[in-house]
Amino acid sequence: MKILILGIDGFVGWTLALHLANKGHKVSGVDNFNRRKWVKSMQSQSVTPIPSMEDRLNVFFKHFGYRLNFYHINVINPLLLSDIFKKEKPDCIVHFAEQPSAAYSMKSVKSCLETYKNNILGTLSVLWNVKKHCPKAHILHAGTMGVYSYGLPFTPEGDFEIEIDNKKLTIPYPKLGGSFYHCTKSCDAINLEFGSKVWNLKITDVHQGIIYGIRSEEMNDDNLLTRLDIDESFGTVVHRFVAQAVLKMPLTLYGKGYQKRGFIPLSDAVQCFTLLLENPPKQGEYRVVNQFENVYTITHVANKVIQIANEFGIHVGKSNIKNPRVELEDNYWYNPIHRELKRLGYRPSTTLEKEIRYLFKIMMKFKYRIKREVLIPRISWK
Numbered sequence: 001m002k003i004l005i006l007g008i009d010g011f012v013g014w015t016l017a018l019h020l021a022n023k024g025h026k027v028s029g030v031d032n033f034n035r036r037k038w039v040k041s042m043q044s045q046s047v048t049p050i051p052s053m054e055d056r057l058n059v060f061f062k063h064f065g066y067r068l069n070f071y072h073i074n075v076i077n078p079l080l081l082s083d084i085f086k087k088e089k090p091d092c093i094v095h096f097a098e099q100p101s102a103a104y105s106m107k108s109v110k111s112c113l114e115t116y117k118n119n120i121l122g123t124l125s126v127l128w129n130v131k132k133h134c135p136k137a138h139i140l141h142a143g144t145m146g147v148y149s150y151g152l153p154f155t156p157e158g159d160f161e162i163e164i165d166n167k168k169l170t171i172p173y174p175k176l177g178g179s180f181y182h183c184t185k186s187c188d189a190i191n192l193e194f195g196s197k198v199w200n201l202k203i204t205d206v207h208q209g210i211i212y213g214i215r216s217e218e219m220n221d222d223n224l225l226t227r228l229d230i231d232e233s234f235g236t237v238v239h240r241f242v243a244q245a246v247l248k249m250p251l252t253l254y255g256k257g258y259q260k261r262g263f264i265p266l267s268d269a270v271q272c273f274t275l276l277l278e279n280p281p282k283q284g285e286y287r288v289v290n291q292f293e294n295v296y297t298i299t300h301v302a303n304k305v306i307q308i309a310n311e312f313g314i315h316v317g318k319s320n321i322k323n324p325r326v327e328l329e330d331n332y333w334y335n336p337i338h339r340e341l342k343r344l345g346y347r348p349s350t351t352l353e354k355e356i357r358y359l360f361k362i363m364m365k366f367k368y369r370i371k372r373e374v375l376i377p378r379i380s381w382k
C-alpha cells in the first residue's frame, strides 16, 4: 500500500514508518518539525539523539532500498497539502500531525490556541483534501482515550447503546476531555465522524492510551532510533519515572497516585496501527478503536520502575507531590472496553517489565542528555 504519514518525524510517526517499510509498504511523509520546536521551548531535548531529516532519510534509504518522499509543510495549509495528495495518491493517510500534550495545552493561552489551531484546522484540512483528491483513501487518525474522560464508570469503544420506550438507540459517548488538548481530540472526533458520513469516507479514529518504551524490531541502528522525551509536557509518565530514577531523583507521583490509565508499549502500538491499516473499515464508516494493552495505576508503574532500578543497582523512592493538574486521583473503577484490536488479531508481544528494563539501558547510555530541571513539574493547570 502507499501510505502517507503526516507527522512522520514524531515518536510514533517515525517508528511506524520504519515498521511499514519493513513490511513492504511504500511510505512517504510530511512534517513541519513542530515537535522538535515545542520540546526545545520546554528547555529540553530528546534523550536519544535525533538526526536531521536529511540524515534520517539517508539511513532509511540504506536500510529499505528506496528514497522516502518527504515534504516539509504544515498540514493546516490546505493548498500545500493538496499538492502532496495529488502527487502521492495515497491509499492510506496516517494523521499524527498534532500537538500531543495535555500539559502543553494548559501552559498558557498561547500554547492552548496553538494546540487548537494545529489540531482542529489540521484535521479539517486533511478531511477536505481527502474528499477532493482521494475519497477512497483510508484516514487513520490518532485520537486519545482521554476523550472519554477517566471519571465515568463505563467506557465503551466508540458509541454505546441505550433503550428508550423499548427502542434501541446507538449514540456517541459523551466527550469529556481531561485538558484542552483532549478537547481538541473530541472536536476532531466530531469532525471526522461528520466528514465520513457526509462524504462517504472511511476513517479509523484510534483512541490511544499512553504509549511507552522505545523498542521496535526495526530500530536496530542508533541512527534509526525514534525520539524519547521526558520533560513535563512531551514526556509521558513511564519515561519520566525512568529518567528520574536514572538521575537518582524521587519519582514524582502527582497527588495520590491512584490515577488509572490505559498503557501500550510502542512496538505493540505500531503492530496495532499496522493491523488497522491492513484491515480498513468500509467506505462511509467511522470506526473507533480503543488502543491500549493494560490499565495500571501510576503507583503501580512507579513501583515497577523502582523494582527494576534496583536490578541496575539504583536505589530510589517515590514522592507524592502536590498535583499540578486538575484530575481525578483515584478512578478505581476505570475499566474501558478494548475488543476491536484483539478481534483483528492483536497479540501483546512484550511486558511492562521488559520495556522498562530496555528504557533503563537506553537512558543510562544517553544519561548525559537528561536535564534534571525538566523532570520537575512547573505548569500549574489552575
Ligand code: USQ
Binding pocket: 100, 101, 102, 103, 143, 144, 145, 146, 147, 208, 209, 210, 211, 235, 236, 237, 238, 240, 241, 252, 253, 254, 255, 257, 259, 261, 262, 298, 325, 327
Ligand atoms: N503523572 C505523574 N507524574 C509525572 C507525570 C505524569 O503522576 O511526572 C500522571 C499524570 O498526573 C496523569 C498520568 O500520570 O494522571 C498520565 O500523564 P502523562 O503525562 O503520562 O499522559 P497524559 O497527559 O494523559 O497524555 C498522554 C499523551 C497523550 C495521549 C494520552 C492518552 O501525551 O498524547 O493522548 O496520554 S490518555 O492518558 O489515555 O488520555
